[in-house]
Amino acid sequence: MQRFYCNCGQEVYFADTHCVACGKELGFDPSKRHLYCGRRDGRVFIAELPNGAEKRFKVCDNHHEPVRCNWLLALDDPHHQCISCRTTHIIPDQNQPKNPLRWRRLEEAKRRLFDTLISLGLDTRGAPDIINGLRFNFLEDQRTNPNVDLEFVLTGHSHGLITLNAAEADEGFLHAMKEQMNEPYRSLLGHFRHEVGHYYWERLLKSESLVQFRRVFGDERFDYGQALRSYYQYGPQRNWQVSFISAYASSHPFEDWAETWAHYLHITDTLETARMYGLTDYVQARHDFELWVKEWLKVVKVMNALNRSMGLADPYPFVLSPIVMSKLRFIDDLIDSQARI
Known part of the structure; x- marks a missing residue:
């Protein structure tokens, strides 16, 4: 997650609808990943740019209670919600x-x-x-x-x-x-993050990558219902920590993929937040998996140590074994090669 600041200099946060210092309204442009301060005129949000210019957007229909959505739409967007x-x-x-x-x-x-x-x-x-x-x-x-x-x-x-x-x-x-x-x-x-992993499995896996998927995660054609029944009746595979990010991931290749996908998103978002707050200077780039993992392991040590100092549980109580890292690498390569630029 990025860091955001109002034009008055006050730090504001991703879900904020108003600046607590100056009272300006806030609106987030998801296409630019930028949080603007400004004012609302009916269904129009008028972003006040630092150079004195203004930019207009539509506000999401859910800007009101209880959702208080602060996301914006382009003026010519035919939709009424973000x-x-x-x-x-x-x-x-x-x-x-x-x-x-x-x-x-x-x-x-x-x-x-x-x-x-x-x-x-x-x-x-x-x-x-x-x-x-x-x-x-x-x-x-x-x-x-x-x-x-x-x-x-x-x-x-x-x-x-x-x-x-x-x-x-x-x-x-x-x-x-x-x-x-x-x-x-x-x-x-x-x-x-887990459930959207199932969605992107359907969207991103093609015939060639599906063959590689089976080498890395196993054959997803194995009966899914039977696999889950076995997991809930007998528990996870023995020594699951060697090959899986979580016990549930050992139940079936579909769940292994979704659990690993969720962790890929956990790491990606948290590393960006860590950079914004000075815990790392790493900037995610394509085809830099080794550096990505190295920086994550450094950051997670700090995260867990801080929680322990407060008497709290580790926020990331997981181990990235070599086999798990090969699965994360597969997802990283897939996103690098097939994501919309």
Whole structure:
């Protein structure tokens, strides 16, 4: 994540809608990854440039409560919602007291996801702009809302449609599921990054790269349902740490890919943040995988040490074994060769 400053000099943050120092409104242009300060005139955001000039944008329809989206659109864009918000197809019932805040947190996490995807040059268009484009359903089940029909919402992906349990936006629910699933790390943003990995598997893997995928991750044609049943009944593969980034990654090549993809996005975004705050001077470039890993291992030592000094768990409790690094390299090469420039 980048660092942003208002024209008055105050540091402002990715999701901010106003500068706390001068009160100016803030708007984020995802195409330039730039946070502008300015003012709003109806549905038009007037960005005030440092040289005294102005630039006009459309504001996202979700700029109001509860979402408070600060993303902008070009004036000639035919859409009324930003590139992130318009991929949401179903939201949780806003008449339920907890759901407005859940929706806001879900959309904010999704915008962070989209910002990383855009920085990598990946196609983020949703349906109907492209067939089976990215789209999201935020659903509830009877565990948190007895008035809905669904007994259990399964987080997952199917041909561009990503379904998330809206309750994952609650810290209590998230922590309970983390304990129940015996996961060292679980976050709302992590869910988005994992599930979008399944989407990009369908988008990026072609016949030639699919052959290489099977060499690195294994044969995805192995029965997926059977693999998951075996994982939940008997647990992960023995000594899974040697070959997988997480226990769940050992369940099936599809999940190995999605878990590794999520970690690629974790590392990419966190390294950018670390550079912005002076922890590294590394700037991600194409075909520099060894340097990318080297810098990450340096930064993660600092991250974990800082948390331990506060008596907190490691924010990155994972080990990048040589086999895991070969999988990350595969993803890096694939993005370098096929991402939209």
